[in-house]
Amino acid sequence: MKIGELARRSGRSAHTLRYYERIGLLPPPRRDGSGQRDYDASVLVWLAFLERLRATGMPIREMLDYAALRARGEDTALERCALLEAHRDRVRAHVRLLQASLEVLDTKIEGYHAAHHERTPGT
Amino acid sequence: MKIGELARRSGRSAHTLRYYERIGLLPPPRRDGSGQRDYDASVLVWLAFLERLRATGMPIREMLDYAALRARGEDTALERCALLEAHRDRVRAHVRLLQASLEVLDTKIEGYHAAHHERTPGT
DNA sequence: GCTTGACCTGGAGTGCGCTCCAGGCCGTAA
DNA sequence: TTACGGCCTGGAGCGCACTCCAGGTCAAGC
Numbered sequence: 001m002k003i004g005e006l007a008r009r010s011g012r013s014a015h016t017l018r019y020y021e022r023i024g025l026l027p028p029p030r031r032d033g034s035g036q037r038d039y040d041a042s043v044l045v046w047l048a049f050l051e052r053l054r055a056t057g058m059p060i061r062e063m064l065d066y067a068a069l070r071a072r073g074e075d076t077a078l079e080r081c082a083l084l085e086a087h088r089d090r091v092r093a094h095v096r097l098l099q100a101s102l103e104v105l106d107t108k109i110e111g112y113h114a115a116h117h118e119r120t121p122g123t
Numbered sequence: 124m125k126i127g128e129l130a131r132r133s134g135r136s137a138h139t140l141r142y143y144e145r146i147g148l149l150p151p152p153r154r155d156g157s158g159q160r161d162y163d164a165s166v167l168v169w170l171a172f173l174e175r176l177r178a179t180g181m182p183i184r185e186m187l188d189y190a191a192l193r194a195r196g197e198d199t200a201l202e203r204c205a206l207l208e209a210h211r212d213r214v215r216a217h218v219r220l221l222q223a224s225l226e227v228l229d230t231k232i233e234g235y236h237a238a239h240h241e242r243t244p245g246t
Numbered sequence: 247g248c249t250t251g252a253c254c255t256g257g258a259g260t261g262c263g264c265t266c267c268a269g270g271c272c273g274t275a276a
Numbered sequence: 277t278t279a280c281g282g283c284c285t286g287g288a289g290c291g292c293a294c295t296c297c298a299g300g301t302c303a304a305g306c
Contacts, residue, residue, distance in 0.1 A: 052224045081235035088228045098218050101175045105211045112204035
């Protein structure tokens with residue numbers, strides 16, 4: 001598939017896909033007769049996984065580390081696993097922080113409602 | 124209190140505090156005889172609240188909106204409340220996305236462990 | 247008197263993750 | 277044949293949230 005279709009199907013722009021390739025996050029695909037990128041469908045799986053890492057706040061630098069280990073072969077599995085576990089721990093901590101902050105927000109919002117009811121008794 | 128102490132007590136750098144003041148996120152404090160900032164302790168509460176907004180991913184632009192409403196007085200309470208509620212909804216959605224991504228990560232990590240056990244039977 | 251450290255200003259620089267531009271090529275449809 | 281959309285490259289530009297710099301002032305301690 002060409003870059004436009006991959007962009008549509010992966011939810012990224014063609015610009016971003018070329019950028020990912022340039023920095024080494026996406027393997028260079030083969031080219032067709034006129035030099036255009038011709039992607040294998042399997043790259044969609046990789047992109048979906050990268051999106052999960054991105055959504056959870058992993059910096060590109062670290063995705064590159066992961067991609068490099070992956071490219072080095074099967075015997076880096078333990079290292080890749082450790083990298084993901086460390087990331088997961090950070091994400092869990094982040095979620096806990098967000099939940100604590102949500103409680104503060106709830107309290108604040110509740111305070112606004114209470115003040116409003118006080119100014120407009122009977123509502 | 125001077126900027127250095129406020130920086131220590133609020134967990135920000137003096138640079139950042141001056142930056143916040145410059146962009147209008149922090150009210151300009153009075154100055155002492157030699158022109159140095161002299162903060163009231165109450166600003167710590169405001170900074171702690173801003174930190175919650177920041178931790179939950181609110182852009183500075185929106186914090187400025189909130190600060191502007193606050194500066195306009197009591198009768199903006201409903202608008203401020205609405206702003207916080209909209210933000211809270213976004214944060215909740217973000218947390219749900221993170222939790223879904225955590226499950227994907229868990230599955231991936233579990234896969235690594237399973238593969239490892241398969242290669243090293245008996246462990 | 248001198249050093250040290252904290253503070254002051256305006257403005258430049260940084261790191262991240264894109265995003266876009268100029269200028270050009272290629273294949274298809276009208 | 278000409279227009280059009282999609283693709284190509286290298287490199288510049290952007291928005292965010294700081295972060296730091298140069299060059300200076302000031303107060304306190306030795």
